[in-house]
Amino acid sequence: xxxxxxxxxxxxxxxxxxxxxxxxxxxxxxxxxxxxxxxxxxxxxxxxxxxxxxxxxxxxxxxxxxxxxxxxxxxxxxxxxxxxxxxxxxxxxxxxxxxxxxxxxxxxxxxxxxxxxxxxxxxxxxxxxxxxxxxxxxxxxxxxxxxxxxxxxxxxxxxxxxxxxxxxxxxxxxxxxxxxxxxxxxxxxxxxxxxxxxxxxxxxxxxxxxxxxxxxxxxxxxxxxxxxxxxxxxxxxxxxxxxxxxxxxxxxxxxxxxxxxxxxxxxxxxxxxxxxxxxxxxxxxxxxxxxxxxxxxxxxxxxxxxxxxxxxxxxxxxxxxxxxxxxxxxxxxxxxxxxxxxxxxxxxxxxxxxxxxxxxxxxxxxxxxxxxxxxxxxxxxxxxxxxxxxxxxxxxxxxxxxxxxxxxxxxxxxxxxxxxxxxxxxxxxxxxxx
Numbered sequence: 001x002x003x004x005x006x007x008x009x010x011x012x013x014x015x016x017x018x019x020x021x022x023x024x025x026x027x028x029x030x031x032x033x034x035x036x037x038x039x040x041x042x043x044x045x046x047x048x049x050x051x052x053x054x055x056x057x058x059x060x061x062x063x064x065x066x067x068x069x070x071x072x073x074x075x076x077x078x079x080x081x082x083x084x085x086x087x088x089x090x091x092x093x094x095x096x097x098x099x100x101x102x103x104x105x106x107x108x109x110x111x112x113x114x115x116x117x118x119x120x121x122x123x124x125x126x127x128x129x130x131x132x133x134x135x136x137x138x139x140x141x142x143x144x145x146x147x148x149x150x151x152x153x154x155x156x157x158x159x160x161x162x163x164x165x166x167x168x169x170x171x172x173x174x175x176x177x178x179x180x181x182x183x184x185x186x187x188x189x190x191x192x193x194x195x196x197x198x199x200x201x202x203x204x205x206x207x208x209x210x211x212x213x214x215x216x217x218x219x220x221x222x223x224x225x226x227x228x229x230x231x232x233x234x235x236x237x238x239x240x241x242x243x244x245x246x247x248x249x250x251x252x253x254x255x256x257x258x259x260x261x262x263x264x265x266x267x268x269x270x271x272x273x274x275x276x277x278x279x280x281x282x283x284x285x286x287x288x289x290x291x292x293x294x295x296x297x298x299x300x301x302x303x304x305x306x307x308x309x310x311x312x313x314x315x316x317x318x319x320x321x322x323x324x325x326x327x328x329x330x331x332x333x334x335x336x337x338x339x340x341x342x343x344x345x346x347x348x349x350x351x352x353x354x355x356x357x358x359x360x361x362x363x364x365x366x367x368x369x370x371x372x373x374x375x376x377x378x379x380x381x382x383x384x385x386x387x388x389x390x391x392x393x394x395x396x397x398x399x400x401x402x403x404x405x406x407x408x409x410x411x412x413x414x415x416x417x418x419x420x421x422x423x424x425x426x427x428x429x430x431x432x433x434x
Contacts, residue, residue: 003374003390008399024396031106032167032406037065039167041073042104048090049081053111058154062165072098076105076167079129080151082112085121091132093327099136105143108136109164111293112150114178125152129235130176137429138394145173145395145429148250156184158433159193159415163285171403173394174429182358184419185318193413195220198268200260202226202251203275207375208324211401212272215409217242221270226251227262228275245314251275251301257308257346267316270412271309273302273323278343278377280335291338297340303349310361313318319360320412323350324368343369347423354421363422366411369426393428 006026018025026156030039043064045055051428055078059066062072077094081087095108102108112129116122127150147164151157157179162175163169187193199216203209205227213223224242227235232248239246246264249256250345260268276298279290310317328336329343346367354365372378372389378398381389390398407426410416 026396029170035431038075046094049087051081080113139421150178156418163410168406181416185414192220198269200224201272205231209274214407294338299345319363366400370428395428
């Protein structure tokens with residue numbers, strides 16, 4: 001369903017009226033397309049504190065000009081050297097004069113350092129960057145986003161920097177992302193990073209899953225489109241269009257993992273757990289037959305299938321697991337105790353499995369947590385609730401399935417090996433939850 005309010009505010013009368021009434025002013029977001037793969041404007045590189053981070057060559061590969069381009073399409077502030085309150089003043093001094101000049105749909109990325117628990121002054125200063133970034137994201141407007149990236153090695157974080165400094169991250173704002181020491185494999189072609197790799201997407205016959213399958217195929221992957229037998233015709237349609245394989249399978253089946261492994265004797269590189277259902281009711285009116293299926297599809301099936309594919313060795317070293325959580329699992333939502341429990345369970349899965357899967361199998365485990373995404377399901381929500389969902393975020397609009405897909409593709413990237421155990425919200429910095 002089209003966002004008519006967004007369209008209206010894009011007209012001169014709409015802008016005038018909504019400004020006078022003090023209503024939200026959403027801006028049309030600049031998303032990736034083959035004809036416009038980069039942000040408009042240049043990249044402004046600033047520093048606060050004494051940094052030892054080698055950024056120049058990595059930033060040069062983002063495709064954004066760095067010499068005198070105005071207005072800046074992106075600002076990168078290296079604050080890894082901020083170790084005390086005085087240095088926080090340099091953050092203000094660096095961004096205060098330039099933040100207003102960032103181009104519409106531009107990016108502000110703060111770079112921080114891991115907390116040094118032996119130095120409480122450094123911890124305080126670096127933690128302060130989180131509050132600063134989240135607050136700036138809520139006030140900057142114009143379709144711009146603000147994120148904080150904690151890193152120690154710019155080269156290991158290159159895929160993340162490329163993502164955050166591109167139109168692909170249009171609906172990701174107010175996030176704190178940490179990169180570690182995982183193995184990073186730079187692709188031969190950054191335009192086709194998944195070439196030669198096989199990706200399986202559950203619940204891929206329609207909606208967000210279909211968008212994820214399309215995006216992974218665009219990036220070069222051979223895609224396996226998995227959905228329930230009742231959706232087999234749609235799954236085959238998607239697979240045929242993408243040159244992939246359709247697999248009709250109920251992910252809750254006890255032998256689902258074994259059947260996937262049998263269908264992929266050559267192994268799997270990317271496993272995307274997207275399949276999910278809702279059976280909404282307040283707990284007082286929620287019978288067991290509406291509780292059980294949601295937990296089974298959204299969580300138990302994910303756990304069993306993941307365990308089986310890791311045990312079978314189906315997921316090859318260098319593989320990626322990306323599961324779909326939800327801001328409902330992070331912040332809660334009335335009428336969704338079952339759904340929120342299942343999605344919070346995904347977060348627990350990621351936190352526990354990520355370090356072990358990397359150490360034992362060479363596989364990273366992350367999650368995306370969508371907010372209000374424009375799908376057939378959200379189109380069926382009553383008007384006033386739907387409008388509240390759309391507007392209650394820093395970008396004042398709903399996201400699109402492709403926003404979740406682009407974030408998933410970044411986490412699936414062979415050069416994203418340093419990103420592990422992360423839960424990244426794709427919610428336009430929703431006002432609900434952390």
